[in-house]
Amino acid sequence: MSFASDTKNELCRIEPQRCCRKAECYGLLLFGHSFSLQGVSLTTENLATARRAAQFAAEVAGAVMDVSAPQARKKDAVVCTVSAVGEEEARKVLACFGHTGHEINLHIGFANMENDCCQAAFLRGAFLSCGTVTSPEREYRLEFAVPYMNLANDLAGCIRDILELDLVPRVSRRKGAFVVYIKGGSRVADFLTFLGAPNAAMELMQVQMLKNLRNNVNRQTNFETANLEKTASAAAQEVLAIEKIQKHGMLDDLPEDLRELAELRLQNPDMSLRELGSQLSVPLSRSGVHHRLQRILAFAAKLR
Numbered sequence: 001m002s003f004a005s006d007t008k009n010e011l012c013r014i015e016p017q018r019c020c021r022k023a024e025c026y027g028l029l030l031f032g033h034s035f036s037l038q039g040v041s042l043t044t045e046n047l048a049t050a051r052r053a054a055q056f057a058a059e060v061a062g063a064v065m066d067v068s069a070p071q072a073r074k075k076d077a078v079v080c081t082v083s084a085v086g087e088e089e090a091r092k093v094l095a096c097f098g099h100t101g102h103e104i105n106l107h108i109g110f111a112n113m114e115n116d117c118c119q120a121a122f123l124r125g126a127f128l129s130c131g132t133v134t135s136p137e138r139e140y141r142l143e144f145a146v147p148y149m150n151l152a153n154d155l156a157g158c159i160r161d162i163l164e165l166d167l168v169p170r171v172s173r174r175k176g177a178f179v180v181y182i183k184g185g186s187r188v189a190d191f192l193t194f195l196g197a198p199n200a201a202m203e204l205m206q207v208q209m210l211k212n213l214r215n216n217v218n219r220q221t222n223f224e225t226a227n228l229e230k231t232a233s234a235a236a237q238e239v240l241a242i243e244k245i246q247k248h249g250m251l252d253d254l255p256e257d258l259r260e261l262a263e264l265r266l267q268n269p270d271m272s273l274r275e276l277g278s279q280l281s282v283p284l285s286r287s288g289v290h291h292r293l294q295r296i297l298a299f300a301a302k303l304r
């Protein structure tokens with residue numbers, strides 16, 4: 001089950017009150033496949049949404065809508081079509097929401113949202129009908145694919161008008177549709193909560209938290225790896241220098257304090273400076289060891 005269908009199933013478990021039921025039904029049908037005298041219908045991959053649209057249309061508009069059996073469409077997608085049976089039923093739906101079916105440009109009829117509570121219900125209907133939300137593992141994005149430009153702009157305005165959220169949805173074109181979308185983890189989570197899907201919002205935030213945590217760990221590991229490499233390459237240089245001195249047979253020419261350290265380093269190329277210091281007959285600090293190793297390197301550099 002995808003994140004989007006889980007979210008839709010959660011939204012379909014909400015039992016709205018009468019005014020909100022009408023607003024949600026309006027959102028469901030207005031943002032469907034067709035909303036005119038030629039037909040009122042919507043196509044969805046979510047069976048709960050299909051049933052809900054038919055049930056609400058019957059309750060709110062007294063219209064009979066038919067739910068088709070799920071049909072396989074490209075790849076694994078299975079879709080249901082919900083449609084008003086005949087022109088008479090389509091007319092009932094349109095009239096109920098104050099539309100004639102002769103509108104040149106389809107706009108949202110805000111009179112269908114009687115009370116403040118109905119705004120969320122209307123947007124929930126629109127989301128169930130033409131919306132989707134990407135799995136948070138991939139991206140934080142919620143979008144509506146709307147067939148008409150005016151309707152898309154109205155919808156974007158409607159989302160912008162949610163006072164408590166302060167969202168600025170974008171509108172773009174894709175394959176003949178107008179896509180209204182919101183991006184960003186906390187924005188999408190806030191919007192899902194507003195629609196009535198707090199569980200989906202919670203899941204999104206948990207995934208986001210884990211991702212952030214994982215990124216921080218990776219960054220830390222990269223930092224440590226870089227440091228290790230630096231240490232390793234420094235040690236390798238030291239070993240090379242000491243071997244060079246050895247080849248020249250000059251190891252015994254080193255001052256006593258350097259010779260002991262040189263032998264120790266040669267046998268322990270992996271040791272940190274601190275460890276090397278602690279192994280000396282007279283223990284030495286990290287910076288003391290560093291200083292002596294520099295002297296060894298300088299000594300080796302002078303050899304031809």
Ligand SMILES: [Zn+2]
Pocket residue numbers: 018019020021023115116117118119121
């Ligand atoms: Zn309401």
